[in-house]
Amino acid sequence: MSALAYPDHITATYYLVLAAILFTIGAVGLLVRKNTLVMFMCIELMLNAANLTFVSFANALNDISGQVIVFFTLVVAAAEVAVGLAIIVAIFRRRQSVNADDVDLLKG
């Protein structure tokens, strides 16, 4: 852990550790929440943490591909949110609920 003690120059490790912590918080939220909208927000948190990792590597390695891939990730996340919210609205129209625990028709 000596890399984290009193730096004169900030290193990529700080950004990577921040991204890891955000990813973990998002994963925990996905596990403990049962409202599907909030679960979606936690997925966005995890995607955002992955984007932060891509950008910090793009900077540390001086490679432009990291930024391009972040651009693609953003587009895929936007598509995912559009389809996911449409599915949630369709489920709500049928069952009057957005709780993940209520969608249990396939449960044995």
Place this chain on the structure above:
Amino acid sequence: MIAENVVFGIIAAAMALGAIGVVRTKNVVHAALYLVVVLAGGAAQFILLGQEFVAWVQVLVYIGAVIVLFLFGIMLTRAPMHPKDSLDNDLRWPAAVTSLFLVGILVGLLVHTFHADKVDVQRPVRTADVTSSIFTTYIVPFEVVGVLLLGALIGAVVLARKD
């Protein structure tokens, strides 16, 4: 470099608190607003890393479009906004174990592997370089992702249509 360290620390703390707010708040609208804090903090970190193109794309796409979509979703599903309706399930202890495991592995691996990489903020990336990279090296993925977005939007309309 002290100023950069301080700014990074402040933004990182705001992002972590916002993320905890998303996971802990009892109000769905508040969760969306905490998510705005995290996304804006991410954009600020991108600018701190000298990568302004993705920072502004983040502001436009995430804060501008995705959050508005979330607010529409909250509105259309009449999500619970009172503290009496719980948003959590009973997976608290498995989640705690998973989080400790995940954060231990991720932080340990990242610190152990990449502790020598410096972040070079003296050399911001020009947006022209990013766009020319998108339209030369990554032109095929760019077109594919455009078709994906079109398909996703048509699919969302078909799914959400009242029939």
